[in-house]
Amino acid sequence: MKVEVSIDPSYKEPKIIIQTDRMTDEISDILKRLSETYMDSLAVFSDRGVEIVDCKDIVRIYAAKQKVFVQTGADIFTVRSRLYELEEKLDRQFFVRISNSEIVNMKMIKNMDISMTGTIGVLLKGDIKTYASRRYVSKIKKQLGI
Template sequence: MKIQLEISNKIEENEIIIRCNEVNEEIKKLQIMIQDILSHKEHIVFYKDEVEYYLSLEEILFFETEENKIYAHTRDDVYNVKYKLYELEEILPRNFIRVSKSTILNLNHIYSITRSITSSSKVEFQNTHKQVYVSRYYYKMLKNELKERKR
C-alpha cells in the first residue's frame, strides 16, 4: 500500500482520500481507524491511588459504574476515571459500546457471549477471569455491531 502526502496552501480544509480497486478488510479497518483518531476529542487519564496513568484505550476491556464511581478494567488491573458513562460514550472510539446501564465494553476484546433469553447475557474476555453482563435491551445492538465488523 502506498501512502502519499500532498501539501498545498490552496487547500481550505484538510481531506483524506483512500483510493483502492476494491473495499477489502484492510481498507475497512483503515477507514475505521482514521475515523476513530479524528473523533478523539479528549485524552483519558486513569487513576489508581494517587498515581495518574496514561494507558492506550486498546488495553481497556470495559468501563463500569460501581458506587457512583467509574472504573476502567484491563486484563490485570482496575483504574478510576473522572468521567460519567454518558461522557465516555461521546469520546470513546467506535469499538466501545454500551451494553447495560452500568457498562461500556471494548468490542475488540470479546472472547465469548453466553446468551440468556430470560436474563442478561454474559460476555467473557480472553486470558482473564473478568466478565460483564449485557442487558436484554442492549443485546441486539451488540450483536448487530459485531456482525457489522465481520463484513
C-alpha cells in the same frame, strides 16, 4: 452513493466535498462521522496518582458504588467522567455499551452466552464475566455486525 477520490499535489490538506440534491439521513450520518474525533488514551486515577491508559488496553468501563472504574488486563482504575461522557468520546468501532452501567471493548470479548433468559453472559479476556442487558442486545448486534 458514488465515492470519488482525486489526488492533486496542490492540496496540502484533504478536502471533502459532498454534492447532493438534498440532505438525507445518510449524508447527516457521514458528516457526523467525519467530524467526530475519538480519544486514543484516557487519564485515570490509581493509588500511584494519575496515569495514562491506551484505550486499546481497556477491557471494560463500569459504574459501581457511585464511581466509574476502568479495567485493563492488569489493573482497575477510577475516572472522574460519567459513563455517557466516555461513551461519546470512545471509538464506536471498538467500544459498545452493554448495559446502563457498563461499556466493553469489543476486541476483548471472548464469547457471549445467550442461553440465559433476560440477560446475556459476556466473557471478556482475562476471564472477566459480566452481563449485557436485553435492552442493549440490538445495539450490540448492530455494532458486531450480527
